[in-house]
Amino acid sequence: MQILKNHNLKPYTSFGVDAYAAQFVIVTTLTELKSALKIPAPQRLILGGGSNLLFCDDFAGLVIRICLTGITVNESADDVVSLHVAAGENWHEFVQWTLAQGYDGLENLALIPGVVGAAPVQNIGAYGVELKDFCDYVDVLDTETLTIRRYTPAECQFDYRDSIFKGELKDIAVITAVGFKLSKPWIAKINYGPLANLGNDASALTIFKQVCLTRQQKLPDPNKLGNAGSFFKNPIINKAQFDVIADKHPTMPHYPAGDKIKLAAGWLIDQCNLKGYQQGGAQVHTEQALVIVNTGTATAHDIIMLAQHIHTTVLTRFAVALQHEVRFIGRDGETDLAEVCRG
C-alpha cells in the first residue's frame, strides 16, 4: 500500500474536475484498510466510485479509496439467494452478474454508477426500486476499534436518498460489504413510467435492457460527459405548500411520500428554462435538468456557481428550496452549498 502525496483526484470522480488530496491510498484488502486507518491525518475521506461527490477544493487530509472485491453466494434456502458482496465491487457489473446467474431482482437498478459499498449510503434508487428492498445487512468497520459490526436494514435507517451512514455513522464507519437477499419467485416491478409498457410477462432481462435504454437516453454517460447523476434531491413538501404550487401548475408531476408530497426537481428546474444553461464549463444537462454536466473544462467553482443559480431560480419561482444530493467535500471535510457560497 503506497501513500501518494498531493495526488489529483480527477480520475477517481465522475465529475472529472481537478482537486488534490494531501494524501491518497488505495486499499484492496481489509488488512490494508485497517493499516490505512492508522495513518496520521487531520481528517480522512472514504472514496468509493466517486460518482456522487464534488470536491469543492483540494482536500487537506487522507483519501482512502476502497477497492475490496469478492462475492459469496449462499443458496441454502429454496426461496431466497443470499449474496455477500465486498464494498469495492462495481455496482452495475454486480447487477449484470446477478442476472447472468439467474438471480433476478436488481434489474431496475441497472447502470447506476458507483460501487456496492456506496449504495447503502444514499439508499440508491431508480424506476420504483430502492436498495433497501433487497438489503439483508451492511458490514461496517468501526474506524476507532477497527472491528466489524453487522447492521440490520432497520439499523441502517434507510429513507429516500438517506441512511445512518450519512448521519450518525458519517466519518466513523467504513462500509466493507453489503448482504443482499433476492427472493424466488421473482416479482417484476414495472409501475414506473418507461417500464409500464413492458407487460406483466416481461423477464428480468427485458426490464434490465429497458432500464439501460432509458438511462442511456436521458442521463449522460459519466465516461463521456462528467456528471454525478441527479444533482438535487426531489423535494418533499407538505400538502399546504403543494396546493399553492399545484393551483398554478395543475400538470406538475408529483408522488405521494407518506403524509407529504414529493415533487420532481428536474421538472421544477426545467420550468425555469434552465436546460442547457451554462456557467463556465458547467451546464444543466440538455435532456434531464436534474443533472449538471462538466462540458470538459468545468472547475468545481463553475459547478458550485451553477448549482447556486439553479437553487436561487427555483426558490424565487416556486418557493421550494432544493437540497443537493451530490455530497460536497471541502478542504477539511464534508460541507454544503450554502456554506461554500458563504465562504
Ligand code: EPU
Ligand atoms: N422532468 C422534466 N424535465 C426534466 C427532467 C424531468 O419535466 O428535465 C419530469 C419528467 O417528465 C417526469 C418527472 O420530472 O415527469 C421525473 O423525471 P424522471 O422520471 O426523469 O426522474 P427524476 O425524478 O428526475 C429520479 C431519480 C433518478 C432516477 C429516476 C428514475 C432522484 C433525485 N433522482 O429522477 O436517480 O434514475 O428518478 O427512477 O430521486 C440519481 O439519483 O442520480 C438518479 C439519476
